[in-house]
Amino acid sequence: MAGRTDTKTRILDAAEKLFAERGFSETSLRLITSKAEVNLASVNYHFGSKKELIRAVLARYLDVFMPTAASEIKRLHLAPEHASLNEIFSALIKPLLELNKVRNGGTIIFLQLLGRGYIESQGHLRWFITTHYGQHLSTFVQAVSASAPHIPPAEMFWRLHFTLGTIVFTMASADALNEIAASDYGEHNNTEAIIRKVIPYMAAGVAVPVISNE
Amino acid sequence: MAGRTDTKTRILDAAEKLFAERGFSETSLRLITSKAEVNLASVNYHFGSKKELIRAVLARYLDVFMPTAASEIKRLHLAPEHASLNEIFSALIKPLLELNKVRNGGTIIFLQLLGRGYIESQGHLRWFITTHYGQHLSTFVQAVSASAPHIPPAEMFWRLHFTLGTIVFTMASADALNEIAASDYGEHNNTEAIIRKVIPYMAAGVAVPVISNE
DNA sequence: TCTCAATTTAAACACCCGTTTAAATTAATC
DNA sequence: GATTAATTTAAACGGGTGTTTAAATTGAGA
Numbered sequence: 001m002a003g004r005t006d007t008k009t010r011i012l013d014a015a016e017k018l019f020a021e022r023g024f025s026e027t028s029l030r031l032i033t034s035k036a037e038v039n040l041a042s043v044n045y046h047f048g049s050k051k052e053l054i055r056a057v058l059a060r061y062l063d064v065f066m067p068t069a070a071s072e073i074k075r076l077h078l079a080p081e082h083a084s085l086n087e088i089f090s091a092l093i094k095p096l097l098e099l100n101k102v103r104n105g106g107t108i109i110f111l112q113l114l115g116r117g118y119i120e121s122q123g124h125l126r127w128f129i130t131t132h133y134g135q136h137l138s139t140f141v142q143a144v145s146a147s148a149p150h151i152p153p154a155e156m157f158w159r160l161h162f163t164l165g166t167i168v169f170t171m172a173s174a175d176a177l178n179e180i181a182a183s184d185y186g187e188h189n190n191t192e193a194i195i196r197k198v199i200p201y202m203a204a205g206v207a208v209p210v211i212s213n214e
Numbered sequence: 215m216a217g218r219t220d221t222k223t224r225i226l227d228a229a230e231k232l233f234a235e236r237g238f239s240e241t242s243l244r245l246i247t248s249k250a251e252v253n254l255a256s257v258n259y260h261f262g263s264k265k266e267l268i269r270a271v272l273a274r275y276l277d278v279f280m281p282t283a284a285s286e287i288k289r290l291h292l293a294p295e296h297a298s299l300n301e302i303f304s305a306l307i308k309p310l311l312e313l314n315k316v317r318n319g320g321t322i323i324f325l326q327l328l329g330r331g332y333i334e335s336q337g338h339l340r341w342f343i344t345t346h347y348g349q350h351l352s353t354f355v356q357a358v359s360a361s362a363p364h365i366p367p368a369e370m371f372w373r374l375h376f377t378l379g380t381i382v383f384t385m386a387s388a389d390a391l392n393e394i395a396a397s398d399y400g401e402h403n404n405t406e407a408i409i410r411k412v413i414p415y416m417a418a419g420v421a422v423p424v425i426s427n428e
Numbered sequence: 429t430c431t432c433a434a435t436t437t438a439a440a441c442a443c444c445c446g447t448t449t450a451a452a453t454t455a456a457t458c
Numbered sequence: 459g460a461t462t463a464a465t466t467t468a469a470a471c472g473g474g475t476g477t478t479t480a481a482a483t484t485g486a487g488a
Contacts, residue, residue, distance in 0.1 A: 007465080023334065025239055029446065039467055044447060046465095119333060119386050120237065126390065154399035155411070161391055162415050165383025166376050172333055176340060177375055185368035197369070201376050201419035208418035221435080243476065253437055258477060260435095429488100436483065444475070453466065458459105 008046045010036040013103070016057045020112040024054055024120050055128060058117060061110040062133055064102060069095040070136035073143050085147050085203040088140075093195055100191075108171055108191045115168030148207045155210055163202045170198055222260045224250040227317070230271045234326040238268055238334050269342065272331060275324040276347055278316060283309040284350035287357045299361050299417040302354075307409055314405075322385055322405045329382030362421045369424055377416045384412055 014036035018027040029050055033040045047053040072091040076083040083091075099106035117125035130137065145156055170177070174194060181187040189197070228250035232241040243264055247254045261267040286305045290297040297305075313320035331339035344351065359370055384391070388408060395401040403411070 042466065050446065115333070115383070119329070119383070154395065154401050157395060157399065158391070158411050159415055161387070162380050162384055162412055166380045169333070169379025169383045170376055173375070177372070181368065181371060185371065187368050197372050198376055200422050200425065201373055204422035205415035205419040208414050211414065256436065264476065
């Protein structure tokens, strides 16, 4: 090893911030490396390509979040299947907020990256996540399904993606929404407050009975 | 007037399709004009810039959707304030599906454009919509508020944006989700079927009682 | 039919992009 | 301290971007 030892980290730190606030394709490697104060070519040296840098940025969060989230779900009252949907979703708050300790604003950065990734990379990221973290994901899906046994699996599939959309879109626009809420209603919410607002909404939507329709 | 009369239309038609499926910044003017079989420079001649083209693409849908949606809400049983949330959201189905008559796949194109716009253009589109269609929007917000009077205005503000996120993220990934649903559950949903799935979810979320919390 | 304005066209402009190269520099190993 | 491998650096490469220009073409109106 040689040189300043943390070039990789400097790149990741600068990249995640820029990716989260302007999206992947709107963020050039030149912008990243200038913010990180490293040479342009070092991205390709350390990560191979921009696409792999994007994956590395996401993996750094997913590697922390996924295992702790799954274990939080598992030890819900030592019996996840008897937990309410609100409890299950709420069990994700702590793992999410702990990302703030990893890095300042880590929680919202992670959720914004997730949203950007799902929308910008047409299915590419979806594949990456399900193949790398499928085990942890199904822990979550099983707990939710057990808690809402009246929802058929196919319907649950859709509703969990509705839920993903809700949280991810909200966080992507969180700053703008917070500004409006502050000027229109005098409200000032941090990331945790927004998460606590959205959980009852999602839990109610996931559990609402399926009607056969007229 | 001179030349082929429908150059503007050819550009708009090609642009909306490409914008919806790959996003604004990922779609070059050269790709648009080659699909539209018009000259590259005609975009700047007719629209001024790419940014104004994006706005024109969106306005063409909003100009149709917003007035009919607002009038559908207004004539809900001749008394919108006594309609259920499900009825109010469902009143948007017809205006949405009529976009399919304007152009093939118009409904999903519109919703995808909306989502792309909200996420890619950091607040820029939000401003455009609220200033140009604010009247129609508040018709909708008032009907929803009257139907869920137990939700304070500030909370309703957040929940309606949760709702926007739900529908818009879902439609942006609709094709991918439909593929998975087809292979995993043998389901085949068209745009209308997905909209009908998402409405109960959103209605339940918007109306769920606010808890003061521990 | 001639005139003139609207439109279309091909070409160029100036700039930004991700990636590669080869030399310079740095740190570790013997 | 010499050797070697890892890293950093400046520069260039090839290509794509939105936009502008000026000439060519088109279609009405007089």
